Amino acid sequence: MRVVTLAGGVGGAKFAHxxxxxxxxxxxxxxxTGDDLELHGLxxxxxxxxxxxxxAGLANPxxxxxxxxxxxxxxxxxxxxxxxxxxxxxxxxxxTHLVRTRRLHDGVTPTDVxxxxxxxxxxxxxxxxxxxxxxxTRVRTAAGWLGFQEWFVARRHADxxxxxxxxxxxxxxxxxxxxxxxxxxxxxxxxxxxxxxxxGTILALxxxxxxxxxxxxxxxxxxxxxxxxxxxxxxxxxxxxxxxxSSALGVARHYAERYPGLLDGFVIDRADALQAPAIESLxxxxxxxxxxxxxxxxxxxxxxxxxxxxxELRA
Amino acid sequence: MRVVTLAGGVGGAKFAHxxxxxxxxxxxxxxxTGDDLELHGLxxxxxxxxxxxxxAGLANPxxxxxxxxxxxxxxxxxxxxxxxxxxxxxxxxxxTHLVRTRRLHDGVTPTDVxxxxxxxxxxxxxxxxxxxxxxxTRVRTAAGWLGFQEWFVARRHADxxxxxxxxxxxxxxxxxxxxxxxxxxxxxxxxxxxxxxxxGTILALxxxxxxxxxxxxxxxxxxxxxxxxxxxxxxxxxxxxxxxxSSALGVARHYAERYPGLLDGFVIDRADALQAPAIESLxxxxxxxxxxxxxxxxxxxxxxxxxxxxxELRA
Numbered sequence: 001m002r003v004v005t006l007a008g009g010v011g012g013a014k015f016a017h018x019x020x021x022x023x024x025x026x027x028x029x030x031x032x033t034g035d036d037l038e039l040h041g042l043x044x045x046x047x048x049x050x051x052x053x054x055x056a057g058l059a060n061p062x063x064x065x066x067x068x069x070x071x072x073x074x075x076x077x078x079x080x081x082x083x084x085x086x087x088x089x090x091x092x093x094x095x096t097h098l099v100r101t102r103r104l105h106d107g108v109t110p111t112d113v114x115x116x117x118x119x120x121x122x123x124x125x126x127x128x129x130x131x132x133x134x135x136x137t138r139v140r141t142a143a144g145w146l147g148f149q150e151w152f153v154a155r156r157h158a159d160x161x162x163x164x165x166x167x168x169x170x171x172x173x174x175x176x177x178x179x180x181x182x183x184x185x186x187x188x189x190x191x192x193x194x195x196x197x198x199x200g201t202i203l204a205l206x207x208x209x210x211x212x213x214x215x216x217x218x219x220x221x222x223x224x225x226x227x228x229x230x231x232x233x234x235x236x237x238x239x240x241x242x243x244x245x246s247s248a249l250g251v252a253r254h255y256a257e258r259y260p261g262l263l264d265g266f267v268i269d270r271a272d273a274l275q276a277p278a279i280e281s282l283x284x285x286x287x288x289x290x291x292x293x294x295x296x297x298x299x300x301x302x303x304x305x306x307x308x309x310x311x312e313l314r315a
Numbered sequence: 316m317r318v319v320t321l322a323g324g325v326g327g328a329k330f331a332h333x334x335x336x337x338x339x340x341x342x343x344x345x346x347x348t349g350d351d352l353e354l355h356g357l358x359x360x361x362x363x364x365x366x367x368x369x370x371a372g373l374a375n376p377x378x379x380x381x382x383x384x385x386x387x388x389x390x391x392x393x394x395x396x397x398x399x400x401x402x403x404x405x406x407x408x409x410x411t412h413l414v415r416t417r418r419l420h421d422g423v424t425p426t427d428v429x430x431x432x433x434x435x436x437x438x439x440x441x442x443x444x445x446x447x448x449x450x451x452t453r454v455r456t457a458a459g460w461l462g463f464q465e466w467f468v469a470r471r472h473a474d475x476x477x478x479x480x481x482x483x484x485x486x487x488x489x490x491x492x493x494x495x496x497x498x499x500x501x502x503x504x505x506x507x508x509x510x511x512x513x514x515g516t517i518l519a520l521x522x523x524x525x526x527x528x529x530x531x532x533x534x535x536x537x538x539x540x541x542x543x544x545x546x547x548x549x550x551x552x553x554x555x556x557x558x559x560x561s562s563a564l565g566v567a568r569h570y571a572e573r574y575p576g577l578l579d580g581f582v583i584d585r586a587d588a589l590q591a592p593a594i595e596s597l598x599x600x601x602x603x604x605x606x607x608x609x610x611x612x613x614x615x616x617x618x619x620x621x622x623x624x625x626x627e628l629r630a
Contacts, residue, residue: 040413041356041420071388077410081435083417091406095392098355102398105356120396 003307004028004185004217008198009035009047010064010232011224012191013054014293018303019189020055020125021296025307027125028181029055030174032193033110034137034166034201037149039087040078042097043104046149047198048114048129049096056121064232067092086154111175128181130202133172137197138165148197157234160241164196166204174205182211187310190221190263192291194235195254196242209259218313220265220306221255223248226292227271248272249279256282264313267291267306285313318622319343319500319532323513324350324362325379325547326539327506328369333614334504335370335440337622342440343496344370345489347508348425349452349481349516352464354402355393357412358419361464362513363429363444364411371436379547382407401469426490443496445517448487452512453480463512472549475556479511481519489520497526502625505536505578507606509550510569511557524574533628535580535621536570538563541607542586563587564594571597579628582606582621600628 003025007016009032016029032047046065053059053067060066070090079085089097096117103113110129118127137148141159151157174182182188193199199221203209212219225248230236236246244250248268252275255263266284268275269291276286287309293299318340322331324347331344347362361380368374368382375381385405394400404412411432418428425444433442452463456474466472489497497503508514514536518524527534540563545551551561559565563583567590570578581599583590584606591601602624608614 041417042413067392069388071386071406073384073386073406074389074410074413077382077407078413081410081414081432083410083414091386091388091409092392094406094409095389095396095398098357098389098393099396099398102356117396 001307002026002028002181002184002186003189004030004181004187005189005191006030006193006199006202007047007051007191008032008193009050012047012193012198013051013059014064014299015189015191015222015303016051016125017054017296018293018299018301019307021300022303022307028185029125029127030130030178030181030202031127032198032201033129033131034135034197035148035152036134036136037087037147039089040083041101042094043101044087044089044097045100045110045129048127049093051127052096052114052117052121052123055118055123055125055127058121066090087149111177126181128175128178130174130178130208131172131205132175133168135169135172135201135205136167137201138167139163139197140165161196161234161238162241164200164242166201169204170206172205174208174211179207179211182215185215185217187307188212188215188217188219189306189310190219192222192224192231194224194230194233194238195251196235196238203259209262212262218264218310219262220267220310220313221251221263222267222291222302222306223251223269223272225251226269231292247275249275252279252282252284256284265309267309285309316622317341317343317496317499317501318504319345319496319502320504320506321345321508321514321517322362322366322506323347323508324365327362327508327513328366328374329379329608329614330504330506330537330618331366331440332369332611333608333616333618334622336611336615337618340622343500344440344442345445345493345496345517346442347513347516348444348446349450349512350463350467351449351451352402352462354404355398356416357409358416359402359404359412360415360425360444363442364408366442367411367429367433367436367438370433370438370440370442373436381405402464426492441496443490443493445489445493445523446487446520447490448483450484450487450516450520451482452516453482454478454512455480476511476549476553477556479515479557481516484519485521487520489523489526494522494526497530500530500532502622503527503530503532503534504621504625505534507537507539507546509539509548509553510566511550511553518574524577527577533579533625534577535582535625535628536566536578537582537606537617537621538566538584538587540566541584546607562590564590567594567597567599571599580624582624600624
């Protein structure tokens with residue numbers, strides 16, 4: 001079964017991992033690259049790497065991002081040299097950025113570099129950057145427009161987000177492989193990632209929403225909000241400052257109003273089951289289940305339930 | 316007292332460290348850059364870094380090169396990615412190459428980058444790359460012409476060297492700061508580094524030997540060969556395959572014949588004291604002392620003795 005999921009970082013990577021664990025699933029993960037940055041001359045693609053490391057079984061289980069058994073020697077030495085250290089790069093992680101940067105300089109596309117990295121780490125799923133052209137997410141706060149990582153990492157997403165924009169998005173396009181994966185999918189899923197700065201970035205690519213609307217497969221999104229709070233990151237506060245309520249319903253409404261007709265189904269946690277009727281009134285079918293992924297078994301179970309749910313939608 | 320030393324890697328760095336420890340010495344180290352390489356997209360300058368780390372008190376005491384308390388996480392991950400790993404880069408060391416590469420891309424000269432790195436690590440001596448233009452040492456062996464690091468590191472200098480050449484040397488020049496340091500020095504020294512691929516590279520720069528011959532200061536070289544063997548590296552075997560005997564006398568003869576009038580004094584180990592008359596017959600004054608630097612006290616003592624010896628030459 002050809003399964004595609006749109007994903008951002010930690011939450012998306014966990015859900016993708018669940019899908020990747022299922023027998024009979026040929027998985028393609030389409031990953032947000034709006035968070036990419038260049039630092040110390042290195043091309044860094046945080047969400048792609050989080051998906052890569054998670055699917056390779058190498059992710060740091062404490063943080064969800066970065067590599068397990070990481071060391072920080074280069075970081076300490078960079079600090080000694082007075083180099084910027086607000087974005088901490090682990091030593092093992094550095095190797096990924098070195099290889100990526102080198103291959104990009106060789107003229108290899110981000111898509112193909114990601115494929116090389118994934119193959120080297122034994123990842124069987126296809127990890128596709130959403131685009132081979134650069135897109136840079138920026139957020140407007142009371143302090144003005146900030147680069148995504150400046151806001152997210154350097155300022156620890158403390159500033160309320162009043163607006164989101166994607167620099168260079170009009171020049172970017174989904175890759176041919178992204179479009180082909182969408183067109184030929186049996187099931188399309190949207191991972192429990194931030195609807196604005198992870199999924200929203202992918203959906204902002206010219207041609208992406210039409211491609212999803214044209215796809216034959218049902219589209220199911222998993223709520224990143226459970227019991228009013230984001231499982232990870234600032235999605236809950238962003239919902240509020242961007243005009244929605246911080247709830248599974250708020251996420252569903254955001255998708256339904258912003259992208260009419262896109263979603264067929266919406267997966268929420270049992271804690272939010274009372275919101276199901278309101279979500280259904282938006283024209284979405286709802287699955288209420290245990291949507292919090294505490295361990296790897298949770299990931300596989302949730303993924304399995306989402307696929308079964310999607311199969312019912314198609315029937 | 317303004318002291319200048321020409322230096323390669325480990326042996327040169329130890330001698331420079333001895334000079335740097337002496338009160339009243341304003342030290343300039345002119346360092347070979349013919350061993351430089353680019354790897355993983357990083358600009359690596361091994362001899363400059365060995366001098367830098369040694370003068371900063373950060374050198375690995377076991378190897379003489381690299382950093383103490385080093386970790387190898389990036390190296391292991393690079394190996395996983397199938398990246399070249401014949402030149403092992405430690406994690407802390409990587410930070411140096413990242414900062415250097417970044418600053419060179421910013422348009423800063425190698426000389427100024429080195430100054431920034433040295434300042435950040437608290438080094439008071441001036442470390443000057445011999446040139447701001449690239450020079451690449453190559454050696455001819457039975458296997459053909461090899462890049463310096465390919466021969467030295469990848470093939471562990473197992474191949475006999477039949478010839479040495481310095482690619483791009485005719486386009487390179489000593490920097491203005493190198494020439495000024497030579498012209499204004501009170502004492503000029505040549506560290507116990509490889510006469511062919513460390514000191515020889517510096518001396519091959521157009522204008523370098525004339526600048527040394529014009530300098531008012533006495534020039535004293537320290538033998539890198541003690542009791543017929545190189546203290547470090549392949550200098551002893553190179554002497555033989557390049558037509559000299561592997562001895563302090565062989566080194567002295569190499570300098571005297573290749574660079575007539577350059578040296579005023581030559582420092583040898585007491586183990587080689589019997590060679591002193593033959594060296595003196597080349598027109599050089601000789602100091603025989605304990606020339607093997609086992610510890611930091613040895614470095615300072617040898618440096619002190621060399622300066623006293625040079626002072627006598629001038630008088």
